[in-house]
Amino acid sequence: MKLHEYQAKQVFADAGIPTPASELASDVDGAVAAAEEIGYPVAIKAQVQVGGRGKAGGIKLVEDADEAREAADEILGMDLKGYHVDRVLVEEAVDFVNELYVGITMDRGEGKPVAMVSTKGGVNIEEVAEEDPDAIAREHIDPSFGMHAYQARKAVYDAGVDQSVARDVSNVLMTLYELWDARDGSDAEINPLMVTSDDEVIAADAVMNIDEDALFRQPELAEMEEEAAGGDELEQKADEYDFDYVRLDGNVGIIGNGAGLVMTTLDLVDHYGGEPANFLDVGGGAKAERIANALDMVFSDDNVDSVVFNIFGGITRGDEVARGINEALEQFDEIPKPVVVRLAGTNWEEGMEILNEDLVTVEQTLEDAVQRAVEYAGEVNE
Amino acid sequence: MSVLVDDDTRVVVQGITGGEGKFHAQQMMEYGTNVVAGAVPGKGGQEVEGVPVYDTVHEAVEEENADTSVIFVPPAFAGDAVFESLDADLDLAVAITEGIPTQDMARVNKRLSETDTRLIGPNCPGLITPGEAKLGILPGNIFAEGNVGLVSRSGTLTYQVVDSLTNRGIGQTTAIGIGGDPIIGTDFVDALELFEDDPDTDAIVMCGEIGGEDEEEAAAFIDDYVDTPVAGFIAGRTAPPGKRMGHAGAIVSGSGTGTAESKISALNDAGVPVGDTPEEVADHIEEFLA
Numbered sequence: 165m166k167l168h169e170y171q172a173k174q175v176f177a178d179a180g181i182p183t184p185a186s187e188l189a190s191d192v193d194g195a196v197a198a199a200e201e202i203g204y205p206v207a208i209k210a211q212v213q214v215g216g217r218g219k220a221g222g223i224k225l226v227e228d229a230d231e232a233r234e235a236a237d238e239i240l241g242m243d244l245k246g247y248h249v250d251r252v253l254v255e256e257a258v259d260f261v262n263e264l265y266v267g268i269t270m271d272r273g274e275g276k277p278v279a280m281v282s283t284k285g286g287v288n289i290e291e292v293a294e295e296d297p298d299a300i301a302r303e304h305i306d307p308s309f310g311m312h313a314y315q316a317r318k319a320v321y322d323a324g325v326d327q328s329v330a331r332d333v334s335n336v337l338m339t340l341y342e343l344w345d346a347r348d349g350s351d352a353e354i355n356p357l358m359v360t361s362d363d364e365v366i367a368a369d370a371v372m373n374i375d376e377d378a379l380f381r382q383p384e385l386a387e388m389e390e391e392a393a394g395g396d397e398l399e400q401k402a403d404e405y406d407f408d409y410v411r412l413d414g415n416v417g418i419i420g421n422g423a424g425l426v427m428t429t430l431d432l433v434d435h436y437g438g439e440p441a442n443f444l445d446v447g448g449g450a451k452a453e454r455i456a457n458a459l460d461m462v463f464s465d466d467n468v469d470s471v472v473f474n475i476f477g478g479i480t481r482g483d484e485v486a487r488g489i490n491e492a493l494e495q496f497d498e499i500p501k502p503v504v505v506r507l508a509g510t511n512w513e514e515g516m517e518i519l520n521e522d523l524v525t526v527e528q529t530l531e532d533a534v535q536r537a538v539e540y541a542g543e544v545n546e
Numbered sequence: 547m548s549v550l551v552d553d554d555t556r557v558v559v560q561g562i563t564g565g566e567g568k569f570h571a572q573q574m575m576e577y578g579t580n581v582v583a584g585a586v587p588g589k590g591g592q593e594v595e596g597v598p599v600y601d602t603v604h605e606a607v608e609e610e611n612a613d614t615s616v617i618f619v620p621p622a623f624a625g626d627a628v629f630e631s632l633d634a635d636l637d638l639a640v641a642i643t644e645g646i647p648t649q650d651m652a653r654v655n656k657r658l659s660e661t662d663t664r665l666i667g668p669n670c671p672g673l674i675t676p677g678e679a680k681l682g683i684l685p686g687n688i689f690a691e692g693n694v695g696l697v698s699r700s701g702t703l704t705y706q707v708v709d710s711l712t713n714r715g716i717g718q719t720t721a722i723g724i725g726g727d728p729i730i731g732t733d734f735v736d737a738l739e740l741f742e743d744d745p746d747t748d749a750i751v752m753c754g755e756i757g758g759e760d761e762e763e764a765a766a767f768i769d770d771y772v773d774t775p776v777a778g779f780i781a782g783r784t785a786p787p788g789k790r791m792g793h794a795g796a797i798v799s800g801s802g803t804g805t806a807e808s809k810i811s812a813l814n815d816a817g818v819p820v821g822d823t824p825e826e827v828a829d830h831i832e833e834f835l836a
Contacts, residue, residue, distance in 0.1 A: 270648055272728035272758050272795065275655035290799070307652040348647055377794070378647035380622060408792040412784075423726055423792025424700020424755050427781035428824065431806075434784045435822055443785075445792040448644070448683075448701075476705045478671060478685045479566075509705055510685050530706065531825060 165374045165389050168211050170253045172370035176354070179343050181336055183367045186255035195236035196229055198254035204228055205257040208235045212247040215288075220244050225257055258366050263356035264325060265289050265300070266337050267371075268344040277305040277344070279315065279337055281323040285356035299323075311341040332365045333357065347385060348378030398442075398465055405457045407444055414439025416541045417462035417471040417501070419455075421446050421480045429474045429534065436531075438538030441468045448479040455488025463500050469544035472537035473505040474530055482507045482515025493523040502540040506533035549695070549720045549740040549747075550638060550664070551614070553678045558583040558603060558612035558636075560619050560627045562594045567618035570642075570683050571595055574616070577686040579679040582610040585630075603634040614638040616672065616681045624668065625650030632661045640681045641668035641731075648794070651729040658731060665731025669794070671701035671723035684723070692717015694831055695741035695774075697734060698753035699726045699760075699793070703781055703824075707753060710828035716835065719747045726755065726793030734764035742772045749775050749834040751827060752818070756782030757795040757804045765812035777830035778813045778820040780806045 167175065170188050177183045187198035188211070199206045210222035217223050222244045224235040232254075242249050263286030271278040282300040284292045292299050301322035303315045316334040325333050336357060344352040353371040360366065379386045402409030408423065412430075416438045420426035423445050430440040442465065446458050462471050475485050485507060493499055503524045507515045519526065525540075527533035557574070561567035562584030572595050575581050583606035584594050590601035598610070606612040615636055619627040624643040631639040632654075646668050658665055666673060672682015676689040688705060690712045698704040701723050708721060722737050724730055734752060741747045750772070754761035761780065768776055782791055782798075783806040790797040798804050810820045821827035 270652065270728060273760075273763075275652055275729045277652065306656060307649065308656050345649065348649055350648065375648050377621060377645040378649065381647075408790075410786075410789045410791060412786065420702070422700055422702030423796055424698070424703035424753065424781045425706055427700075427755060427785065427791050427796065428703055428706065428779075430784045431781060432823060440784055443789075443791050476702045476709070478701060478705055479683050508709060509688065531823060 165376050165379065165385070166213050167372045167374065167385070167388055168213065169209065169370055170211055171388050172372035173367065175343065175347070175372055176367055176370050179339050181339050181367050182365060183370070184256040184258050186253050188251055189236070189254055190251045192233055192236045192240060195240070195252055195254050196232045199226065199232040200229065202254060202256050206232065207255045207257050208232065208239055209253045209255060210239050210242070210244055210249040211251040211253055212244050212249055214245045214247055217244065222249065258358045258368055259360060260358035261361050262326070262359035264333060264359065265353070265355045266333065266340060266357050267351065267353035267355070268341050268349065269351045271304065274304055277307055277341070279303045279305060279311060279319050279341060281319045281325065281333070281337065283324055289355055305341065310345060311338060313338060328363045329359050329365055336365060336367070347372070348375045348382055349373065350375045398461065401461060401464065405461060407446065407458065407461065409461065410443040411465070412440050412442055414441045415467050415469040415544070416537050417441045417465065417468040418474070419444045419446060419458045419462060419471065420474040421448065421450060421476065425474065425476055429472065429530070432530065432534040433472070433538060436535050436538045438541055441465055450480055450484065450488070452484050452488035452491055455485050456492035459489065459492040459503070468501055470537045470540035471501055471503045472533050473503060474533060475507050475509070477507070477509030477511060479510070481510050482512035483518055486515035486518040489524060490518065490520045494520065499523055504533050504537045504540070506530055549744050550722070551673060551675050551679050551681055551720065553578060553580060555580060555679055555681070556611055556613050557581045557681060558585050558606040558610070558615045560585045560603065560615050560617045560631065562586060562597065562599060562618070563589050563592065564618055568594055570618065571597065573686070574680055577680045579681065582606070583612050585615070603630045603636070607634050607636070612636070614681065615640065617641040617643060619643055621645040621647070625654055628654050628665065629657060632657055632663045635661070636663050638664050638666070640666045640670070640672050642670065642672060642682055644669040646727070648728055651727065655729050666722065667725045667730060669727045670725030670730070671704060673720060673722040675720045676718055682723070684721070688712055689721060690717035693719060693746055693748040693835070694751060695719050695744065695747040696721040696751040696753070697737035697741070698723050699755050700753060700781060703753050707751060707779065707824045707827055710824050711831060714828055714832060716828070716831060719744060726795050728758065728795040734760050735767045738764060738767060738772055738776070742774050747774060749777070749831050751777055751779070751831060753779045753781070754809055755780060755793065755796050756785050756791065756806050757793070757797050759804065761809040762812040765816040765818065768818060769816040775834040776818045777827050777834065778818045779824065779827045780809045780820060782806050
């Protein structure tokens with residue numbers, strides 16, 4: 165789960181990390197009023213969860229009320245890389261002399277948190293990591309002890325941060341780790357951490373991603389998640405149904421059980437010349453209703469021309485899956501899109517007996533099922 | 547022969563009184579697994595399917611000589627359950643639980659390095675030595691006794707590949723599902739080492755997926771150390787960067803690491819053929835064994 169910038173800034177500010185004065189607005193008048201209150205110049209920033217907002221025209225620096233009105237009018241309601249902008253953060257523009265990067269993430273290779281500091285802030289840090297890895301100082305943290313102050317200092321000195329702000333940057337890094345640890349962060353980043361001519365440090369952006377598996381013990385953040393929800397309509401629907409779902413560009417709808425098997429089904433669709441429309445994992449032990457929900461999801465996607473169902477039961481049972489498919493399809497006078505079903509594993513034979521074969525095409529193997537679905541999708545497009 | 551598990555393995559099921567724990571304890575016993583105890587706080591003294599339940603794993607070790615645990619404990623408590631099996635000094639702990647917070651696993655991982663216990667999982671289907679014992683939720687009927695070792699990050703993909711092998715009359719020594727989470731106990735390198743050292747394993751299947759760099763590390767290890775022929779499969783070639791495909795670990799980062807392409811080319815460079823489909827993986831194994 166990813167917090168919006170304004171939410172992450174609030175969390176950081178509450179923990180004592182300096183942030184610029186800012187206010188959230190959802191209409192033009194509100195944005196102008198906020199700008200007047202904060203005092204010009206201000207930045208008007210689209211609150212959507214995509215990278216590269218500035219380049220895409222989602223962040224504008226304004227000097228007066230006319231400019232603020234114009235910018236807010238332009239940004240509110242715009243479509244930014246597929247996301248509708250319905251809120252902006254109006255923020256004090258910080259006059260800076262330097263931009264740093266500080267961040268905490270989980271190093272999965274090491275199985276440990278890692279703190280990172282770089283003097284190359286303000287740009288895409290992933291590019292820096294790729295092109296000039298030495299420009300990022302890294303310090304691994306023992307998760308059973310947490311970050312020691314000396315580790316924060318070491319990372320800051322290793323990165324070459326100027327002596328005049330080293331202490332403040334260390335403090336920000338310590339606080340960021342404590343937040344990351346206490347809030348079950350997966351990533352916590354400030355990029356840029358601005359340095360002013362008065363040697364103050366200010367978090368000009370804020371990224372906080374939370375481990376979804378830990379939301380049960382982060383009730384405040386779980387509430388923010390509801391507020392943060394947005395974006396793709398189908399992905400919202402998937403959230404309601406609690407599916408792992410990713411929308412893709414193709415026209416072959418894919419439903420399966422288990423992440424690895426669903427990914428493999430996508431790859432096979434591609435292998436046989438088709439294009440996957442989505443990744444949809446119903447998970448383990450899905451009952452009939454969940455299977456029907458999955459079909460509803462895929463039918464709701466206008467791009468889908470055919471559907472392939474690939475179930476290899478272990479904990480999931482073929483008879484439950486067959487019941488769900490029947491339930492979902494029997495409500496239609498005409499099936500909206502051809503459905504190909506392949507059942508294997510636990511209770512597949514019982515499933516095959518239950519499955520209404522007037523409504524679907526049955527294939528015995530994964531390869532045959534995928535090829536058939538690709539064929540159907542191709543026919544629609546001819 | 548087998549690695550890690552056989553019919554002498556003495557299993558304690560943590561969470562045996564829950565729905566899944568009970569069902570799969572029964573399934574494991576039907577398969578022939580030697581389930582000697584359950585461990586559930588507050589449920590000591592009960593019996594489930596004829597198996598005595600203890601309040602703690604330590605008691606199960608003292609009373610029933612349990613040496614291995616299979617963990618069906620809800621995510622919020624599963625990290626603690628793994629700590630308990632480490633503290634009880636078991637040989638092997640298998641964590642089936644899906645959705646354990648990553649920070650809990652980081653702490654488990656640290657403690658693991660200080661003990662002699664081996665951990666499989668979490669978020670895994672478990673492991674099976676066909677004809678002897680299964681630990682976890684794998685459907686026993688698709689496996690067959692034989693000479694191929696299998697290690698996989700994905701449960702259902704394991705079933706798919708095993709099905710292809712068994713249908714051709716190719717059986718398995720042991721199949722290990724290591725789990726798709728970012729932080730897991732036993733990884734590819736550990737499993738490959740076990741299979742390499744097992745005289746009865748004549749070929750190995752390794753099923754990986756996008757995300758992380760474990761497959762690349764495994765490729766380097768194969769190059770240096772593994773003489774047994776290995777065939778690979780990598781799921782997620784069509785995954786777009788930045789999107790998480792179900793498994794917590796299955797995400798291609800924006801900077802191009804963890805892609806299927808980099809994994810496939812690392813494996814190819816180590817002499818490992820990678821199938822485009824599960825059937826092609828079985829083709830390679832058939833060739834190795836011919």
